[in-house]
Amino acid sequence: MLKLEYQDIMNLEKYFRISLINKISGIKSANLIGTASQTGQLNLAIFNSVFHVGSKPPYLGFMMRPLSIDRHTYSNIKETGFFTINQVGAAFHQKAHQTSAKYGGDVSEFESCELTPEYIDEFPVPFVAESQIKIGLSFQEEHLIAVNDTIIMIGQIEKLIIPRKHVSSDGDIDFEKLNLVGIGGLDTYYTCRRLDRYAYARPNEETKVID
């Protein structure tokens, strides 16, 4: 077993630590966040930290790294109040990964990474045409994490687009059939293989598989 205490982790070689600690909490969702500046400059960046906040009203959140350098996703959201979250599929995950490169503020990662901005109705910022699940959100609130200056961003879902055939009559979404990917840390991609689905668990009842 590899057994590490806090101080051992602090003393690890830098890139070993970054990889290990980013992966230690398990598989994460792969999402592209699309934004635009007030002047219309587009930005697209991959995030592995999108999390569920609530379903009524519908909210999602994600983590921003500290603002010690320009974070275009952050400044664009603060400027326009809107952003899109777009699920990454296996078919274009390599292009999605390339958005993590540090492009300048005058570069659209849509263009440099060959992904297609898609405007839907009047929503003010573009979605990713290649994504099968597209979510448009309005910015709601942010929280500064005191221990390391990372920022939690919370948005409300204003628009949601998903292929109807991959949503079951009771609201299940099949990630395997959609061929969605997950991420280990910052660099390793996984596809999802469906194992099983369970009924709402109750004390003193057997765990029931529902399909």
Added chain:
Amino acid sequence: MLKLEYQDIMNLEKYFRISLINKISGIKSANLIGTASQTGQLNLAIFNSVFHVGSKPPYLGFMMRPLSIDRHTYSNIKETGFFTINQVGAAFHQKAHQTSAKYGGDVSEFESCELTPEYIDEFPVPFVAESQIKIGLSFQEEHLIAVNDTIIMIGQIEKLIIPRKHVSSDGDIDFEKLNLVGIGGLDTYYTCRRLDRYAYARPNEETKVID
């Protein structure tokens, strides 16, 4: 395509909405959070919201639902200052799912779900013996999300245990070989199939597969 606006989502049938919105942001990690009350009553609950906050110092966070009912995980963490995060593997994911049932405060989900509490060194709360990745954390800070009273909890990694053979020399963790699972929403489990790993992306360079 299924296309929903904010108000359409609000008007969805309740269980359809809960399933859809919990799954819309993609695959999530499956972790059991272990805690103990001041009097030694153990608690274990599955969470799909653990996220990376930082690697130096090493921090993880997770979401708590509103405190409108007793949340033993929350009250125990506030009482003792410690908790464990334990990765769920395919071999025991059904038992892990059963911890989501609403057991009373005097019930240990370790016992009722047949999972084994494991005390390691002097760490004050138990790990899950069945988990291959075990993380012990100290509570650091919490943030109340204003829009819906959910709570973000942040902990510092004090102890980390992982099978050495599944950590590469550069800090990669192979989720497929560990047979870890991810979750879709609250009820659907997936195994992970490794697709590829990429080098740190740079502008104007080809995306490089590293293994």
